[in-house]
Amino acid sequence: MKRIGVFVCWCGTNIANTVNIEAVTEAAGKMPGVVYAGNYKYMCSEIGQSKIKSAIIREKLDRFVVASCSPRMHESTFRKTAAAAGLNPYLVEIANIREHCSWVHKNKGEATAKAIALIRAAVAKAARDKELWATQIPVEHRALVIGGGIGGIQAALDIADAGFEVDLVERTPSIGGHMAQLDKTFPTLDCSACILTPKMGEAASHPKITLYTYSEVEKVDGYVGNFEATIRKKARSVDLEKCTGCGICWEKCPSRVKSEFDEALSMRKAIYIPFPQAVPNVPVIDRASCRWFTREKCGICRKTCPAGAVNFDQEDEVLQKKYGAIVVATGFDVLDLDDFGEYSYGKHPDVLTSLEFERILNSSGPTGGRLLRPSNQSPPKNVVFIQCVGSRDKSRGKPYCSKICCMYSAKHVILFKEKYPEAQAYVFYIDIRTAGKDFEEFHRRAVEEYGALYLKGSAGKVFPDGDKLLVKGVDSLSGHALEIEADMVVLATAIKAKSDAPQLARLLGISTDTHAFFMEAHPKLRPVEAHTAGIFLAGACQGPKDIPETVSQASGAAAKAIVLLSKENLLSDPCVSEVNESLCTGCLACIKVCPYSAITEKTIEEKIHGKALQRRVAEVNVALCQGCGSCTVSCRPGAVNLKGFTNEQIMAEVDAICL
Amino acid sequence: MKITRDNLCSSIVKEIAEISGENVAGCYQCGKCTAACPVNTVMDILPHQVLRFLQLGLVEALLNCNTIWICASCFTCAGRCPRGVDLPGIMEALRLILLRKRGFSRIKAGVIPRVADKGMPEQALVSAFRKYTR
Ligand SMILES: Cc1cc2nc3c(=O)[nH]c(=O)nc-3n(C[C@H](O)[C@H](O)[C@H](O)COP(=O)(O)OP(=O)(O)OC[C@H]3O[C@@H](n4cnc5c(N)ncnc54)[C@H](O)[C@@H]3O)c2cc1C
Ligand code: SF4
Ligand code: SF4
Ligand code: SF4
Ligand code: SF4
Numbered sequence: 001m002k003r004i005g006v007f008v009c010w011c012g013t014n015i016a017n018t019v020n021i022e023a024v025t026e027a028a029g030k031m032p033g034v035v036y037a038g039n040y041k042y043m044c045s046e047i048g049q050s051k052i053k054s055a056i057i058r059e060k061l062d063r064f065v066v067a068s069c070s071p072r073m074h075e076s077t078f079r080k081t082a083a084a085a086g087l088n089p090y091l092v093e094i095a096n097i098r099e100h101c102s103w104v105h106k107n108k109g110e111a112t113a114k115a116i117a118l119i120r121a122a123v124a125k126a127a128r129d130k131e132l133w134a135t136q137i138p139v140e141h142r143a144l145v146i147g148g149g150i151g152g153i154q155a156a157l158d159i160a161d162a163g164f165e166v167d168l169v170e171r172t173p174s175i176g177g178h179m180a181q182l183d184k185t186f187p188t189l190d191c192s193a194c195i196l197t198p199k200m201g202e203a204a205s206h207p208k209i210t211l212y213t214y215s216e217v218e219k220v221d222g223y224v225g226n227f228e229a230t231i232r233k234k235a236r237s238v239d240l241e242k243c244t245g246c247g248i249c250w251e252k253c254p255s256r257v258k259s260e261f262d263e264a265l266s267m268r269k270a271i272y273i274p275f276p277q278a279v280p281n282v283p284v285i286d287r288a289s290c291r292w293f294t295r296e297k298c299g300i301c302r303k304t305c306p307a308g309a310v311n312f313d314q315e316d317e318v319l320q321k322k323y324g325a326i327v328v329a330t331g332f333d334v335l336d337l338d339d340f341g342e343y344s345y346g347k348h349p350d351v352l353t354s355l356e357f358e359r360i361l362n363s364s365g366p367t368g369g370r371l372l373r374p375s376n377q378s379p380p381k382n383v384v385f386i387q388c389v390g391s392r393d394k395s396r397g398k399p400y401c402s403k404i405c406c407m408y409s410a411k412h413v414i415l416f417k418e419k420y421p422e423a424q425a426y427v428f429y430i431d432i433r434t435a436g437k438d439f440e441e442f443h444r445r446a447v448e449e450y451g452a453l454y455l456k457g458s459a460g461k462v463f464p465d466g467d468k469l470l471v472k473g474v475d476s477l478s479g480h481a482l483e484i485e486a487d488m489v490v491l492a493t494a495i496k497a498k499s500d501a502p503q504l505a506r507l508l509g510i511s512t513d514t515h516a517f518f519m520e521a522h523p524k525l526r527p528v529e530a531h532t533a534g535i536f537l538a539g540a541c542q543g544p545k546d547i548p549e550t551v552s553q554a555s556g557a558a559a560k561a562i563v564l565l566s567k568e569n570l571l572s573d574p575c576v577s578e579v580n581e582s583l584c585t586g587c588l589a590c591i592k593v594c595p596y597s598a599i600t601e602k603t604i605e606e607k608i609h610g611k612a613l614q615r616r617v618a619e620v621n622v623a624l625c626q627g628c629g630s631c632t633v634s635c636r637p638g639a640v641n642l643k644g645f646t647n648e649q650i651m652a653e654v655d656a657i658c659l
Numbered sequence: 660m661k662i663t664r665d666n667l668c669s670s671i672v673k674e675i676a677e678i679s680g681e682n683v684a685g686c687y688q689c690g691k692c693t694a695a696c697p698v699n700t701v702m703d704i705l706p707h708q709v710l711r712f713l714q715l716g717l718v719e720a721l722l723n724c725n726t727i728w729i730c731a732s733c734f735t736c737a738g739r740c741p742r743g744v745d746l747p748g749i750m751e752a753l754r755l756i757l758l759r760k761r762g763f764s765r766i767k768a769g770v771i772p773r774v775a776d777k778g779m780p781e782q783a784l785v786s787a788f789r790k791y792t793r
Contacts, residue, residue: 382664424664448684453667453714456688477688478711483661 002033002127005061006119007052009043009068011098016041018102020112024067027116031123035059044074049081056085063091063129065122067115069098088131090574090644095122117657124656128649132574137623139225139567140324144169146217146504149177150196150547151539151554152329153203158558159327160208164565167321168203169212169231172260174278175200177331178540181261181275183361183369185547186411187442193277193364200279214284218318220508223623224534225324225570233317237285238271242309245273245281249301249310257289259366263356265374266366271301271310276364285310325534325561328518329554330504332540335390335397335494343389343491344462349374350469350486351462353493354408361415371419373487376467380423380487383416384471385409385452386459387429390494398494398515403544405492406433410446412490417450425452426484428459428473436546455482462489495544509597510535517543528556532596533626536560575644576625577632579618583639586616590631590640598624599631666716671756675713678752685742686710692736692746702726706736706746713749727753732786751789758793765791 006028010016021039029037036059040048043066055061064087066078071094079089097115105111141164145156148170156168168175179185180200182192203209212231219230238249255270268274270290271283291298292312302310334355337345345351350373352360363369373380387409390397406429413425425446432454434443446452457474464470471484497516498504505512510530511519518537521529528536536557539550564570579590581604591599602619605612618640620631631640638647666672676682692706693699699706704724712721721727730750737745758764766787775784 424667426662444687447687448682451684453662475711475715478708478715478717480660480715480717485661485663 003035003060003062004031004033004123004126005052005055005059005064006031006034006037006123007043007048007055007064007066007068008037008039008097008119009048009066010039010041011069011102012041015068015098015102015115018105018108018111019097019115020108023112024097024115024119028065028067028119028123031120033127034123036061043068044077049077049084052078052081053085056082056087061087063087063093063126065093065095065119065126067095067097067119067122070094070096070100088133090132091126091129093122093126093129095119120656121653124652125649128646128652129644132643134571134574135622136569137223137225137572138569139565140227140322141165141565142167142321142323143325143327143561143565144217144227144229144321144323145327145329147171147177147328147330147539147541148175148203148211148213149329149331149539149550150179150199151331151541151550152177152327153199154551154554155327155329155536155538155558155561156203156209157199157206158555159325159561159565160206162558162562162566164208164562166209167212167231167323168209169215169217171214171216172274173214173236173272173284174274174280175203175211175213176275176277176279178355179547180277181263181355181362182358183363183365184411184415186407187436187438189411189414197277197279200277204279211280213280217504217507220326222322223621224532225564225567226623227323227326227534229321229323229326231319231321233319234284235287235314235316236282237287237290237310237312237314238283239309239311239314240280240282242307243282243305244307244309245283246306247273248304248306250283252300252304254298254300255289255291257286262359262366263353265356265359282309285312325536325564326508327536327538327554327557327561328504328508328510328530328541329538329557330498330501330541332495332544333498335496337390337491337493339396340390342461343386343459343489344464344469345491348462348464348469350380351489351491353491354405354412355493357412357490358408361412371416378487379420380416381420382424382426382484382486383488383490384459384462384469384473384484384486385412385425385427385490385492386471387427387492388458388494389491391492392430393494398496400515400544401433402492402495403433404495404546406443407436407439407546409490409492410434410443410452413446413452414450417452425450426471426486427452427454428457429454430456430458436548459489462486495540498541501541508532508535517541528553528560534564572623573627575627575642576622577620577627577629577640577642579620580639580641581617583637584617584635585637585639586618587636588616588618589634589636590618593630593634594625595628595630596624596626598626662715669716669718671718672713672716674756675718675749675752678755679745679748681745681749683710683713683744683749686714686740686744687742689741691739691741692744695735695739696730697733697735698729698731702729706730709749709753710744710746721753722757726750727757728790730790731783732789733782754790755793758791762793764793 025039083089095118143159145152145168156166160166215233222228250269253269256267258264259268261274271285287293359365391402434440455475457476459473461472469486501516538554538557629642690707704726
């Protein structure tokens with residue numbers, strides 16, 4: 001016979017006011033298998049726990065039930081109590097008579113009856129508890145950071161500074177991300193390159209960081225502490241070791257295509273570095289536009305390269321490496337404006353997105369920092385900025401606020417007026433959202449010092465009018481419909497998740513929200529962790545963010561990764577599924593429902609009537625299983641069982657309540 | 660309505676700024692001034708709208724409105740404004756532009772003893788001079 005103890009907690013008045021503690025204790029004492037029942041004001045306190053410990057020894061209890069708050073609150077506390085008294089910690093059950101009972105009921109009689117029923121169920125389950133043991137999984141002390149924008153760079157530096165090896169995988173030929181494209185940054189107007197390039201250099205020269213640029217992660221297997229990633233290093237066609245970055249090749253290359261980095265406002269060569277401060281400072285050949293690869297002609301770069309670094313025969317390299325933790329920092333894209341014909345974007349060269357405007361402002365940009373109208377290279381006198389283009393728009397754009405555009409529009413006003421003090425800036429806005437340290441003050445400077453006319457309302461149409469653009473808008477504050485003659489129109493275009501974010505999420509086994517931003521494990525309390533253990537999120541891939549926020553989140557993600565990497569072993573939760581092979585029919589229904597891909601098939605050999613037969617059965621990878629229990633309900637013969645929550649235990653609980 | 664930099668920075672806009680010493684761009688249109696104004700119900704352009712019109716360079720409408728004359732120059736708005744805008748100063752500037760153009764003051768010190776009764780607050784007299792003299 002089992003020797004079960006029941007400990008009823010008052011939780012001060014939380015439970016005791018609604019549940020008759022004495023009646024519950026008395027009823028519990030008579031339940032099958034129960035040899036002791038007691039109660040105390042705060043079971044979780046030191047005194048409460050020592051009461052449990054001494055009862056275990058005095059009454060020779062071999063398992064016990066605590067009737068108290070939610071197991072989320074104190075299950076681990078009472079498991080430790082059990083262990084301290086020499087009991088296996090999995091021989092403890094919690095009957096939740098607070099959240100599930102006293103807090104949701106008013107009638108004391110009914111609440112007392114319910115509390116007794118809940119304890120009866122817990123006692124029935126406890127009687128069927130078995131000892132379980134956590135296993136140890138070793139941790140690979142290396143991190144993988146995907147995405148080399150400011151978020152990825154910061155996370156990599158922090159993890160590497162803590163002494164762990166980091167591989168930083170960036171898809172494009174250089175690290176830097178969007179920040180490398182920016183001119184100056186709000187709210188301090190630091191030059192973006194001046195604060196970014198030192199960090200890029202530091203990441204490149206850090207002894208613990210390996211950069212994989214022009215590379216992509218193709219596959220990720222494994223689980224927390226033991227991921228295995230497949231990385232494809234695309235062929236650069238230039239030897240990273242030999243190239244000195246002299247630039248002769250791209251000077252001589254005859255093939256010109258639009259520069260992605262300059263938002264198609266300038267041309268680059270087929271052999272190119274995206275921008276002068278690129279890291280690494282080694283070009284790649286874009287084989288789709290190279291004459292050698294498309295027409296087997298030319299080869300000028302190979303001929304002229306003084307270091308003999310150009311190698312047309314280079315092939316993609318695929319490597320496999322193990323990682324303990326992964327940080328995802330793949331950033332954002334700018335919304336496509338195809339559906340927003342009213343702005344004449346793409347039809348008139350003087351209508352630009354903010355990112356294009358950023359390139360034109362930039363001294364290393366397509367105009368060398370001279371702010372001129374793209375149509376005729378003349379200085380603009382009137383510039384209209386339109387905010388919330390595609391943001392907060394549930395019909396054609398994104399319903400969310402892109403968060404950064406109020407601030408960068410104020411920045412654009414200031415930079416424009418710095419260049420042309422006599423010119424006029426107009427800004428159409430719906431609301432001004434400048435929450436952040438020194439942000440509101442920055443915005444007010446654009447209004448008061450730089451004299452930008454902020455117009456509450458939207459612009460309904462932008463169209464060419466002679467060599468100008470006519471902007472039709474409204475000032476909803478004064479109730480005037482307006483027309484403004486503009487030399488340039490700048491659209492603060494919504495930012496959105498990367499278009500391939502869902503694929504990357506699938507590859508990593510993490511989830512995305514309705515807008516394809518990666519989802520955090522908890523919006524308030526676990527904002528830098530993905531749902532999948534060991535994967536962390538940094539920067540705009542998780543939602544619109546500016547640089548300070550990206551950097552903070554990256555350091556947060558790095559700290560979480562460091563905590564993981566600094567462990568020798570991880571303890572795995574023993575409450576995982578197991579397959580009873582003699583019952584399993586091999587239908588593999590469980591494989592389909594498991595959200596963690598923890599189940600695989602295997603073939604077993606059996607002797608039936610002296611004959612060896614092969615049979616297909618399911619197998620659970622205990623390191624991947626998160627104990628959700630989905631498989632157990634999908635299994636028709638009932639062959640899968642979740643340890644600590646077996647089918648038999650659940651049925652016993654139901655019976656205890658219903659019979 | 661067409662907005663141009665010329666309207667926004669017209670000489671009369673500059674004159675108003677000079678007389679009042681205020682940068683109208685400081686106002687962010689919260690409407691607190693109007694909400695606090697004791698005579699707002701009889702104004703044709705509300706106090707915060709006066710500022711909005713100025714920000715848009717629409718001075719004509721302001722010179723023809725009744726608001727600048729109804730304004731009691733009580734300074735309630737200025738006392739409540741979170742941006743520290745001196746709206747009574749701006750109202751005064753608008754009136755001064757008109758008074759100076761007309762070239763005469765509406766009241767003379769000599770008439771005061773005849774019209775003033777005992778109950779009249781002294782501030783009303785001061786305000787009256789502010790409002791109606793060049
Ligand atoms: C017009 C404009 C102006 C701005 N001005 C300011 C400003 O003044 N101040 C400020 O604080 N913020 C500003 N921002 C915001 C700033 O750009 C972002 O906060 C910052 O870039 C976010 O950094 P990130 O690393 O998260 O993403 P990103 O900068 O987007 O970097 C992501 C990196 O990951 C790489 N990547 C993507 N997918 C993969 C993949 N699958 N595998 C490998 N690599 C991948 C990308 O190539 C990129 O290099 C501005 C943004 C815009 C659009
Ligand atoms: S071979 Fe290709 S990359 Fe080299 S110079 Fe010719 S076109 Fe340019
Ligand atoms: S940050 Fe400002 S401009 Fe951007 S979407 Fe939000 S409210 Fe609109
Ligand atoms: S319990 Fe959940 S995670 Fe574990 S094997 Fe079953 S379905 Fe997969
Ligand atoms: S209270 Fe001040 S800031 Fe607000 S509307 Fe009036 S003048 Fe403008």
